[in-house]
Amino acid sequence: MKVLLLVFLSLSFSILANDHLMKKDGFIEVQKVVHNYKIAPWAVLSNKNKNLFQANWPFALSSIGHTTASYQQYGWDKYFHHGLDVRGEAGESILSATDGKIVNIENYASSDLYWEVAVLDTHGFLWQYHHVDKNSIPQKIKDAYSTGASIKMGDKLGEIVYWPVVTFGERFNHIHLNVLDKNLHYVNPFLLLKKLDDRVAPTINKIGLLQKGKIFPTARIRGSYSLYVNSDDYVLHSKFKVPPYKISYFLDDKPERIVWEFKDLPGGSDNEKYVSDFFQERTCGNYDCRKFYINLNFNKDKPTRFPTAKGSHSIKVVVWDFASNRAEKSFSWTVY
Numbered sequence: 001m002k003v004l005l006l007v008f009l010s011l012s013f014s015i016l017a018n019d020h021l022m023k024k025d026g027f028i029e030v031q032k033v034v035h036n037y038k039i040a041p042w043a044v045l046s047n048k049n050k051n052l053f054q055a056n057w058p059f060a061l062s063s064i065g066h067t068t069a070s071y072q073q074y075g076w077d078k079y080f081h082h083g084l085d086v087r088g089e090a091g092e093s094i095l096s097a098t099d100g101k102i103v104n105i106e107n108y109a110s111s112d113l114y115w116e117v118a119v120l121d122t123h124g125f126l127w128q129y130h131h132v133d134k135n136s137i138p139q140k141i142k143d144a145y146s147t148g149a150s151i152k153m154g155d156k157l158g159e160i161v162y163w164p165v166v167t168f169g170e171r172f173n174h175i176h177l178n179v180l181d182k183n184l185h186y187v188n189p190f191l192l193l194k195k196l197d198d199r200v201a202p203t204i205n206k207i208g209l210l211q212k213g214k215i216f217p218t219a220r221i222r223g224s225y226s227l228y229v230n231s232d233d234y235v236l237h238s239k240f241k242v243p244p245y246k247i248s249y250f251l252d253d254k255p256e257r258i259v260w261e262f263k264d265l266p267g268g269s270d271n272e273k274y275v276s277d278f279f280q281e282r283t284c285g286n287y288d289c290r291k292f293y294i295n296l297n298f299n300k301d302k303p304t305r306f307p308t309a310k311g312s313h314s315i316k317v318v319v320w321d322f323a324s325n326r327a328e329k330s331f332s333w334t335v336y
């Protein structure tokens with residue numbers, strides 16, 4: 001019995017995760033990575049507990065480089081960014097956002113840019129800090145990983161690694177911060193961190209028709225179709241576009257319908273699932289291009305159908321950022 005118990009306690013669990021990786025020659029790709037953790041997360045986010053958390057930012061951030069919702073395509077694979085790129089200076093200390101235990105220290109890909117330090121917080125969420133400079137991880141953190149000793153909010157986990165890429169005119173030094181719940185679903189870290197002073201509302205650039213996955217050039221259409229919204233937002237920056245946090249619309253005189261709110265990912269633990277259903281053609285997300293064309297028929301179960309009755313129709317689209325800044329815009333079209 002004793003032996004069995006020991007075996008049970010020493011079980012670790014593994015998860016698959018994606019991150020954007022870069023080879024030395026500058027080619028960017030995505031790889032599947034298996035992480036091994038000492039202890040599994042046990043928390044789930046609910047409406048009850050989602051406002052309880054006011055975790056500290058790991059350092060005085062300069063901006064948010066990408067959000068959970070951000071579209072990413074560096075090579076062939078497309079995926080939701082699934083965490084936050086929190087930008088700071090290379091060499092800046094990364095302080096644990098929460099109390100907890102160190103459950104992983106790992107070089108999860110083929111270069112030293114990809115070191116993870118993971119903390120299981122006292123509520124049961126798993127925090128993955130990526131792009132930690134491996135030489136900066138304190139002995140105290142390594143010891144806490146091997147002994148299971150607890151760490152405190154504010155304890156230094158390491159320093160931000162120097163990032164070899166300049167994008168939109170700025171060196172992209174950052175940590176990639178993921179939060180996972182007990183189902184290993186990606187939870188939006190914004191929900192658990194102190195609110196940022198973000199007063200810039202998202203912008204709606206254009207609303208239009210889609211047919212067979214292509215942007216339709218006019219506002220007169222027949223047959224089945226959908227609509228898109230081209231929208232973007234900034235979080236403490238003027239060039240790093242991110243998608244809106246929440247998208248909804250009012251169609252004709254019908255009640256509001258929420259397309260998606262990025263409390264979590266539509267695919268839960270799968271950051272590739274639904275990405276091509278949610279984002280339409282002309283969407284891009286890499287070091288040179290950021291454009292977001294969101295399909296308003298997006299629905300996890302089956303795409304929403306827009307009216308095919310002849311005549312004119314109208315839609316009011318509303319987008320929000322996480323700080324509740326919003327924008328709205330209307331569009332009318334004719335079915336003939």
Ligand SMILES: [Zn+2]
Nearest residue numbers: 066084085176
């Ligand atoms: Zn990232």
